[in-house]
Amino acid sequence: MDSxxxxxxxxxxxxxxxxxxxxxALRAYDCDGLTIYKGIPSAVVLPESTEEVRRIVEICxxxxxxxxxxxxxxxxxxxxTPLPGGVxxxxxxxxxxxxxxxxxxxxxxxxxxxNLHLTRETLPHGFHYAPDPSSQAxxxxxxxxxxxxxxxxxxxxxxxxxxxxxxxxVLPSGEVAHLGADGEDTPGLDLRGFFIGSEGTFAxxxxxxxxxxxxxxxxxxxxxxxxxxxxxxxxxxxxIAAGAVPAAMELMDRYTIEAVETVVQAGYPRDAExxxxxxxxxxxxxxxxxxxxxRDISEKNNSSSFRIAQTEEExxxxxxxxxxxxxxxxxxxxxxxxxxxxxxxxxxxxxxxEFDEIASRYDLRITNVFHAGDGSLHPNVLFDDRVxxxxxxxxxxxxxxxxxxxxxxxxxxxxxxxxxEKIREMKDQFDEPTxxxxxxxxxxxxxxxxxxxxxxxxxxxxxxPVAHSGAIARxxxxxxx
Numbered sequence: 001m002d003s004x005x006x007x008x009x010x011x012x013x014x015x016x017x018x019x020x021x022x023x024x025a026l027r028a029y030d031c032d033g034l035t036i037y038k039g040i041p042s043a044v045v046l047p048e049s050t051e052e053v054r055r056i057v058e059i060c061x062x063x064x065x066x067x068x069x070x071x072x073x074x075x076x077x078x079x080x081t082p083l084p085g086g087v088x089x090x091x092x093x094x095x096x097x098x099x100x101x102x103x104x105x106x107x108x109x110x111x112x113x114x115n116l117h118l119t120r121e122t123l124p125h126g127f128h129y130a131p132d133p134s135s136q137a138x139x140x141x142x143x144x145x146x147x148x149x150x151x152x153x154x155x156x157x158x159x160x161x162x163x164x165x166x167x168x169x170v171l172p173s174g175e176v177a178h179l180g181a182d183g184e185d186t187p188g189l190d191l192r193g194f195f196i197g198s199e200g201t202f203a204x205x206x207x208x209x210x211x212x213x214x215x216x217x218x219x220x221x222x223x224x225x226x227x228x229x230x231x232x233x234x235x236x237x238x239x240i241a242a243g244a245v246p247a248a249m250e251l252m253d254r255y256t257i258e259a260v261e262t263v264v265q266a267g268y269p270r271d272a273e274x275x276x277x278x279x280x281x282x283x284x285x286x287x288x289x290x291x292x293x294x295r296d297i298s299e300k301n302n303s304s305s306f307r308i309a310q311t312e313e314e315x316x317x318x319x320x321x322x323x324x325x326x327x328x329x330x331x332x333x334x335x336x337x338x339x340x341x342x343x344x345x346x347x348x349x350x351x352x353x354e355f356d357e358i359a360s361r362y363d364l365r366i367t368n369v370f371h372a373g374d375g376s377l378h379p380n381v382l383f384d385d386r387v388x389x390x391x392x393x394x395x396x397x398x399x400x401x402x403x404x405x406x407x408x409x410x411x412x413x414x415x416x417x418x419x420x421e422k423i424r425e426m427k428d429q430f431d432e433p434t435x436x437x438x439x440x441x442x443x444x445x446x447x448x449x450x451x452x453x454x455x456x457x458x459x460x461x462x463x464x465p466v467a468h469s470g471a472i473a474r475x476x477x478x479x480x481x
Contacts, residue, residue, distance in 0.1 A: 048093045
């Protein structure tokens with residue numbers, strides 16, 4: 001390949017200021033939030049428009065160079081980790097809110113718009129953007145669409161796919177397509193839904209029209225504390241079984257409480273084995289009976305205390321602890337590996353017990369902080385990547401955790417995506433005919449196999465380098481199709 005000619009064409013497409021090829025600069029993009037796996041791209045390009053993205057895709061197709069899209073790099077499954085030698089499209093410059101239509105409750109945005117920025121812009125006008133991942137202060141709406149992200153309030157308001165009406169995408173051929181519509185329904189195949197969650201293996205998103213949600217008239221935030229994790233899990237199932245659908249139900253175990261209180265001082269009792277952070281919203285008249293119901297159910301399940309936030313400052317403090325939990329793990333371990341297998345609510349207590357057994361077998365610690373209301377678990381395997389072999393042991397421990405979720409009737413991922421992290425376990429979740437259909441669909445859209453290869457769909461060569469305390473040790477060969 002004419003590497004110099006390739007880089008020159010990319011430079012002509014975006015301008016010299018917006019392409020990085022220096023090895024030191026490229027290191028900043030060698031992984032996303034899953035730091036176990038790393039890869040160095042041949043170039044990083046920062047386009048400003050759909051047209052520039054289209055030109056980048058065409059150039060990569062001409063030279064048969066893999067292409068990976070990246071929002072803010074907050075993903076936890078390796079979806080934005082570059083294939084070594086590929087080109088990374090970074091959407092830092094495509095960060096504009098293009099249109100706000102409050103009458104029709106819609107916003108048109110570029111993919112690099114930070115999730116929380118859209119809510120901050122619309123909140124004074126009586127609206128917000130409902131999907132709220134823990135990383136919402138940094139993650140982008142384009143990245144959310146690629147992974148079909150959730151968040152604490154997805155129990156009531158749904159996942160990202162429930163809030164995207166229309167998308168503009170650049171296909172592997174370089175063609176620009178418009179999927180969906182800004183109305184409630186579109187005739188024909190639901191291509192919008194088909195592309196959401198495809199992890200950049202079908203196309204590159206360059207524009208989105210999203211649904212805005214009216215701000216609730218009332219909000220009530222509660223903290224129920226327990227001396228047994230099983231009692232907290234039963235409370236979750238009992239609340240939903242009673243017909244209540246809180247806006248959010250988040251569970252944190254004692255290891256998470258320890259870390260959060262050391263770093264954030266959110267007001268969680270250190271002697272609790274588990275806490276449930278529960279939020280109700282809606283009409284004030286409808287909240288009061290639900291609050292009574294949840295308190296009664298919590299007490300029936302032996303809650304040691306039950307607290308209601310009395311001020312907005314107190315409410316924000318309780319949520320700050322939850323939002324900062326992952327970062328807080330740094331005070332109890334040098335590294336952590338976050339998974340997101342999802343199980344039926346009725347199996348939460350059983351599965352958490354099995355996680356403890358798995359951690360003991362691998363001589364590691366697993367912490368739990370998760371969206372309890374819909375069974376979307378976030379077990380975190382704590383380890384020290386400076387200890388020889390411990391990274392590999394953490395990966396194997398994580399694989400056992402995911403298999404435990406599958407055995408319990410659950411799935412590999414609730415919201416983080418498959419990426420690199422869970423690609424080996426796809427064969428535990430799906431049979432060969434199902435995987436073959438997925439592969440055939442992908443190949444029909446991306447016949448050259450250049451769109452984010454090595455992610456989502458398993459292949460014998462789908463093995464990325466594993467990083468050891470900053471050094472890269474190869475575990476396999478190349479992954480182009």
